[in-house]
Amino acid sequence: MCFYSVVAAESGVPVDDMQKLVVIGAGAAGSAVVGECLRNAQSGQLDLTWIRGRQAPGRGVAYSTTAEHHLLNVRAANMGLFADDAGEFIAFARARGWPVEACDFAPRVRYADYLQDTLAREIAKAGERHVAVRLLADEAISVRGDDRAGYAVVSAAGERMVADGVVLAIGALPPTPLAEVTAAARAHPAYAADPWHWVPPGKVPERVVVLGTGLSAVDALQSAARLWPNAQLIAVSRHGHLPFAHNAVPGEPYEQQAALIEALREAPAVARWLHEIRAAMAESGVEWRSIVDGLRMQTPQLWRALNDDERKRFLRHLRWLWEAVRHRLPQQTANELAHLCEQMRLEIVAGRIRAIDVHANARNRLDVRVQLRGTSDMRRFAADLVIQATGFNLSIDATDHALVRQMVSEGVVHADALDLGLAADPEGRLLSVDGVPARGLRCLGTLLRGSIWECSGLPEIRNLAKAIARDMPAELREVRKATHSRMSMTANALVAA
Numbered sequence: 060m061c062f063y064s065v066v067a068a069e070s071g072v073p074v075d076d077m078q079k080l081v082v083i084g085a086g087a088a089g090s091a092v093v094g095e096c097l098r099n100a101q102s103g104q105l106d107l108t109w110i111r112g113r114q115a116p117g118r119g120v121a122y123s124t125t126a127e128h129h130l131l132n133v134r135a136a137n138m139g140l141f142a143d144d145a146g147e148f149i150a151f152a153r154a155r156g157w158p159v160e161a162c163d164f165a166p167r168v169r170y171a172d173y174l175q176d177t178l179a180r181e182i183a184k185a186g187e188r189h190v191a192v193r194l195l196a197d198e199a200i201s202v203r204g205d206d207r208a209g210y211a212v213v214s215a216a217g218e219r220m221v222a223d224g225v226v227l228a229i230g231a232l233p234p235t236p237l238a239e240v241t242a243a244a245r246a247h248p249a250y251a252a253d254p255w256h257w258v259p260p261g262k263v264p265e266r267v268v269v270l271g272t273g274l275s276a277v278d279a280l281q282s283a284a285r286l287w288p289n290a291q292l293i294a295v296s297r298h299g300h301l302p303f304a305h306n307a308v309p310g311e312p313y314e315q316q317a318a319l320i321e322a323l324r325e326a327p328a329v330a331r332w333l334h335e336i337r338a339a340m341a342e343s344g345v346e347w348r349s350i351v352d353g354l355r356m357q358t359p360q361l362w363r364a365l366n367d368d369e370r371k372r373f374l375r376h377l378r379w380l381w382e383a384v385r386h387r388l389p390q391q392t393a394n395e396l397a398h399l400c401e402q403m404r405l406e407i408v409a410g411r412i413r414a415i416d417v418h419a420n421a422r423n424r425l426d427v428r429v430q431l432r433g434t435s436d437m438r439r440f441a442a443d444l445v446i447q448a449t450g451f452n453l454s455i456d457a458t459d460h461a462l463v464r465q466m467v468s469e470g471v472v473h474a475d476a477l478d479l480g481l482a483a484d485p486e487g488r489l490l491s492v493d494g495v496p497a498r499g500l501r502c503l504g505t506l507l508r509g510s511i512w513e514c515s516g517l518p519e520i521r522n523l524a525k526a527i528a529r530d531m532p533a534e535l536r537e538v539r540k541a542t543h544s545r546m547s548m549t550a551n552a553l554v555a556a
């Protein structure tokens with residue numbers, strides 16, 4: 060689309076009077092924050108550069124699939140990009156005559172069309188109001204503080220930009236192969252470390268092993284089942300549990316939800332929480348999904364109430380369960396997987412991956428060794444394709460993401476205490492090493508997991524995007540003021556010298 064390659068507006072306002080903002084990343088989070096900032100901007104007051112990477116805006120990891128069978132896992136009625144219009148996507152779908160009802164889980168490829176169309180519209184409207192928007196089809200490789208502006212941003216192609224503020228919307232970090240995979244297996248064409256970009260092998264596989272049983276693993280299983288109807292599919296995870304399914308229609312809200320949340324807040328310990336939630340389920344007889352869904356918007360506050368030991372306990376014992384109940388599958392998808400299991404085409408294995416190496420006797424295959432859960436028994440699978448779908452990579456310490464590496468090594472940002480992402484306050488302000496929230500430097504999306512746990516679904520992303528767009532003008536003014544006073548102090552010092 061033409062909007063995505065041009066400067067949307069020449070404002071005529073002296074550029075120095077405009078607030079300069081750089082948004083990095085153009086998945087759903089980047090789209091939400093850019094959209095909100097454009098909608099919020101006063102005429103001629105914002106000069107926004109959107110460093111969008113190489114993909115078309117809006118697609119990102121979840122919505123770049125072209126497969127119609129990859130469905131949203133949030134109902135269409137709640138997938139509007141903007142916080143004040145959660146129903147916008149369903150209206151968009153209806154206007155195009157797509158067969159999508161409010162309770163349905165639409166194909167993600169359609170959702171990407173909606174995001175792209177919405178952004179194009181917002182950019183065009185911003186142009187009419189003399190708000191400057193520039194899209195850069197490149198990657199940011201460094202962000203650092205700048206004495207003469209708030210921040211300096213450099214792109215891979217060498218373009219240098221200065222800005223009063225920067226928003227990181229870069230999603231999760233690129234996947235890295237599991238430690239149990241040998242160097243030879245990593246380099247083997249049958250090993251796909253990235254579940255979102257894998258190349259089908261030249262020869263039809265007899266057996267495909269998927270590492271993981273979460274949403275990305277389900278995507279991979281669905282695609283493999285369609286591509287190779289005769290292949291045996293194996294999915295391995297520690298608990299061997301696929302995500303639970305949504306009901307056809309959402310259940311009634313739990314009447315005592317507020318009291319339950321209060322009880323959880325008062326006793327921030329995961330064992331206690333499990334007890335309270337189980338008791339609420341047993342006493343009320345209410346459908347468990349209603350209680351889980353009712354916790355969703357309070358998750359950041361609850362997560363922040365836990366100390367690090369309790370957070371670790373949650374990660375060790377409850378994370379898998381929370382992921383399975385919270386990130387549920389559309390019934391259609393769950394039925395498809397159940398059918399594959401009944402036909403013995405899919406086997407779910409509970410166990411730990413112990414080693415993946417090139418097969419000793421069949422060099423074009425991989426040898427996958429799994430220690431079965433709760434036993435010392437091992438199973439071995441000779442696989443023609445192994446797809447690693449073990450969830451988002453968030454380890455800041457281990458990443459080779461160029462921008463994150465640079466920002467961490469120069470102390471601009473740092474990992475949270477459990478290395479689940481970047482240290483930030485609940486509004487996504489990135490923290491300096493001494494814990495002070497940076498002015499004009501925000502993050503939203505999955506990298507906030509350690510700070511607020513829940514910021515990867517669209518409903519949370521759009522709320523934070525709205526808050527960022529609301530707060531940014533005042534924050535950028537402060538950055539500008541601080542920069543000016545720093546510069547005049549330097550000038551005075553020079554004159555005095």
Ligand SMILES: Cc1cc2nc3c(=O)[nH]c(=O)nc-3n(C[C@H](O)[C@H](O)[C@H](O)COP(=O)(O)OP(=O)(O)OC[C@H]3O[C@@H](n4cnc5c(N)ncnc54)[C@H](O)[C@@H]3O)c2cc1C
Pocket residue numbers: 083084085086087088089110111112113114118119120121122130131132133197198199200228229230231274275278462503504505515516517518
């Ligand atoms: C299989 C799957 C299904 C999902 N389904 C749903 C769903 O139905 N509903 C829902 O609400 N959520 C869903 N999610 C969650 C999903 O992650 C979020 O909805 C949302 O897409 C996250 O967007 P994001 O922009 O934060 O991250 P991403 O989609 O990862 O986008 C980040 C973008 O930033 C780019 N980038 C990274 N570094 C740089 C750089 N240095 N310079 C420039 N660009 C950079 C990346 O290339 C990428 O394009 C799903 C997730 C998965 C994995």
